[in-house]
Amino acid sequence: xxxxxxILYAQLVNxxxxxxxxxxxxxxxxxxxIGAGYQIVTSIxxxxxxxxxxxxxxxxxxxxxxxxxxxxxxxxxxxxxGTEGIQEWIHDAEFLMVPTPFLPGAxxxxxxxxxxxxxxxxxxxxxxxPVTKALPTLTFPRPLTSLTICGHSLGGALATLLxxxxxxxxxxxxxxxxxxxxxxxxxxxxxxxYNQVVPNTTRIAGRLxxxxxxxxxxxxxxxxxxxxxxxxxxxxxKILVKPDLxxxxxxxxxxxxxxxxxxxxxxxxxxxxxx
Numbered sequence: 001x002x003x004x005x006x007i008l009y010a011q012l013v014n015x016x017x018x019x020x021x022x023x024x025x026x027x028x029x030x031x032x033x034i035g036a037g038y039q040i041v042t043s044i045x046x047x048x049x050x051x052x053x054x055x056x057x058x059x060x061x062x063x064x065x066x067x068x069x070x071x072x073x074x075x076x077x078x079x080x081x082g083t084e085g086i087q088e089w090i091h092d093a094e095f096l097m098v099p100t101p102f103l104p105g106a107x108x109x110x111x112x113x114x115x116x117x118x119x120x121x122x123x124x125x126x127x128x129x130p131v132t133k134a135l136p137t138l139t140f141p142r143p144l145t146s147l148t149i150c151g152h153s154l155g156g157a158l159a160t161l162l163x164x165x166x167x168x169x170x171x172x173x174x175x176x177x178x179x180x181x182x183x184x185x186x187x188x189x190x191x192x193x194y195n196q197v198v199p200n201t202t203r204i205a206g207r208l209x210x211x212x213x214x215x216x217x218x219x220x221x222x223x224x225x226x227x228x229x230x231x232x233x234x235x236x237x238k239i240l241v242k243p244d245l246x247x248x249x250x251x252x253x254x255x256x257x258x259x260x261x262x263x264x265x266x267x268x269x270x271x272x273x274x275x
Contacts, residue, residue, distance in 0.1 A: 001202050001227050007258050008035045009150040009178045016081040021062040024124050037071040047119040049083050074145035082153025095215035102165045107189025113157040132165045148176045152251045156182025163198045177201040180254045183211050184220035191221040201225035209248045229257040239275040247273035
């Protein structure tokens, strides 16, 4: 895995986090000073993740991601953030599956993740065109050279669903995928189908992060491509991140642990996560 590329795409997901979820402004046209520079082509909106603790959350339309293009290379990136609802989802501990809606024979996927995925559009209206159907019609500033899909937490599960949908049902047949702290998205048949159709996947997971360990096998199975991060240094022994459920999961922690493996600048931990 290219660590610097993993950091770059995580920073683009962070840019999606930087937008207030209830901001209904499409960010199209904004320039981001990340890497060599990116331009936002469109925002992505979706219904939030409904949970037993907060079922009405699923009726709220939120800004959940960005479609961007690199100024220098033409690389298109779809970056999808997570949601506060993931913590409630952990506490629910009730996981149900539905047939994969966009690819017959591809097994089953988590019902909550799938509901959010099916609501993803490039404008705010819930009845708008889904991202996969909108993608070939978008106007990009320069010729498209490659497609990378990335996401953190719930966004990692959504990126996994989107990558399979895109590879199976659009002209973009070979997306590159980076996920961070993604939960298991579907069952064994879904994972097997995904691994065959979307082989260029890197699934980055913290060894002590709870979210990537859920939902439990054997009903659910991770896709391939694991790159594991350890928040405990073994030699010499040292705790790198405060052993806290939130601290071990948030994207800034993943960026910190990745940056420790490079000669580049160190990405800082949040102060409350410093051990």
